[in-house]
Amino acid sequence: MKYVDEFREPEKAEALRRQIAKLSQQLEKPIKIMEVCGGHTHSIFKYGIEEILPETIELIHGPGCPVCVMPKGRLDDAIAISQNHNVILATFGDTMRVPGSKTSLLQAKAQGADIRMVYSPLDSLQIAKDNPDKEIVFFALGFETTAPSTAFTILQAAAEKIHNFSMFCNHVLVIPALQALLNNPDLQLDGFVGPGHVSMVIGTDPYEFIAQQYHKPIVISGFEPLDILQSIWMLLQQLIENRCEVENQYNRLVEKAGNPVALNAMNHVFIVRENFDWRGLGDIPYSGLKIHPDYAQFDAELKFTIPNRKVADHKACQCGEILKGVLKPWQCKVFGTACTPETPIGTCMVSSEGACAAYYKYGRFSHLANKKIAEQEMIILTP
Template sequence: MGMKYVDEYRDAELARSVSREIEKVSAGRSFKFMEVCGGHTHTIYKHGIEDVLPPNIDLVHGPGCPVCVLPMGRVDDAITIARMDDVIFTTFGDMMRVPGSHGSLLDAKADGADVRFVYSPLDALKLARQNPDRKVVFFAIGFETTAPSTAVTLLRAQAEGIKNFSVFCNHVTIIPAMKAILDSPDLRLDGFVGPGHVSMVIGMRPYTFVAREHHKPVVIAGFEPLDIIQSVYMIVKQISEGRAEIENQYARVVRPEGNVKALEAMAKTMELRPFFEWRGLGFITHSALSLRPEFAEWDAELHYHVPGLRVADPKACQCGEVLKGVIKPWECKVFGTACTPETPIGTCMVSPEGACAAYFNYGRFSMASERTRLHVLP
């Protein structure tokens, strides 16, 4: 499809014709595909893609929202740092409302903590330059998409010798999470819609294990409705031809080798943690990044004494199952009642990329019809 303009990626007639092709090629077999990326989940709900796809294709929402996978203990650690006297604590906007075990960063701010939201870690570094008598901490979260900007900021802090700046590093990596999902017994997946932004950085090679060891196709997809529908077609076509390969639907942005400069900056500043806890997925080995020893001066984890406790999710919250794709958001007991974007119990309701928030914001009507379809029809 040679498309130049964004409207072409939203062409309803084209979407329907691709959907008819999917129906033909999938020949009535039922398939479950997981989109690993929160940005995809958002597009799927916003544009009602599940209603366009044939009913035998089920899209399952994975752990692709970085705000959502952070365990409560790490949120508590962040709040502890934010409450310290001489600290200016900086964070991305959607981390502000994430509930810890005693309130959120927003609550800490209301209680007098100096918490500020920034658009990038470079903004946080600028605050450190402007406030030499204060300590500025940046709450680094996100997959390989946001890690390069943290890396570049650390290299700049080092080059300029800015010592009142540090990073509380919570970057996570997508591949080990996919491994954990593929190894988890309670989910049967037939293929993956691969994450577009992460792949811009890491390229295509890291996904080969999915095809090689698990014999499942991965198609890296863009973020427009037709990108996702075309990717589903490509996955179904692979299965019908007995193939399991890594394909790139998003070739207009993703290069097979990824972004070499970004990867170099990450390698200079960060290393893999032996293990890291993910909300809903538990501890996953080598699934997150910490700062290298040579960046110890900028490592908030070494500077501040934080509780570092493992905190269980609230009993009522089923974020974990949602993140693993075991249940759909509206199957959670508290969805839309006790848990809403205004009063989130779990993280999936906080970020616009979280499956629950996306479903809540866009899906209420289709959700009602889905419920009827499931419970009323024989």
């Protein structure tokens, strides 16, 4: 395949749908599959994939949205850094409206903090060059997908001896998060659609523990409709054949050993934290990255005093349960009412990869229609 349209051909999608329906009939129980990546969640809703699957196959939305898993305390820390005299805080657009305990970065900017949206950490390095009399801090976050760009930016800053630049590092690792989910007795999963972008960096080898220790199949998937449908088909094949393997559907971009250049840069610049607090998942050991002591001059946590407090989520928000796959977005009490993309209470409604945002944008009306039909049927059936 050469063009995007080839990954969206209706005839091929229909053929895969029929094959999935046929395979599902051979299974003895309903199947729960978690798509780990928020990008997959949005594709599933955008292209209506969930609606064409058999009722016996349920897709569970996982914690693969990097903005969504960011706890309020770390957002408060970023806001506190931005309020230092002479600081310019640079960050990705997704983080601007994420609510902290009292305010958001966007509100802090409106109140006078110099907070700027960038598309790359290198953009923040350029801001440092253009403003030598200011301290520039990049709010770095994301899974292994974005960690290499942060690492390369720090290496570039070191090479150019840019001293007014630092990073507030909040990068997290996908493997410890998956292990935490697998250890959760309340969440019974039959398989995983593995994250494509993360796997471009780390490869497929790190997922072997899922098959070997937990006896669950996983298929690394691309993000187009045919990618996801084929990955589900591959998972069902494994389940029917009683296999538990790591398979790579996204082999046009993902290699077994990952990207050695990116991994080498990460290993130079970062070390693993002993623990990191995840929204909804709590403290997960060895699940976050911090800047290596060799590059301490670029570590904002050492340059600035930060509150470093744990902050509980809003009582009405159920982002934690959604991130763990325990609840669907529409099951949250405030979904679509008090919590919308314009007035978000939780992170899952803010990020472009958040499950609530995806469901609100693509799936809420179909669910409401199905709910209305069900209620009408109940009225008819009730004597």
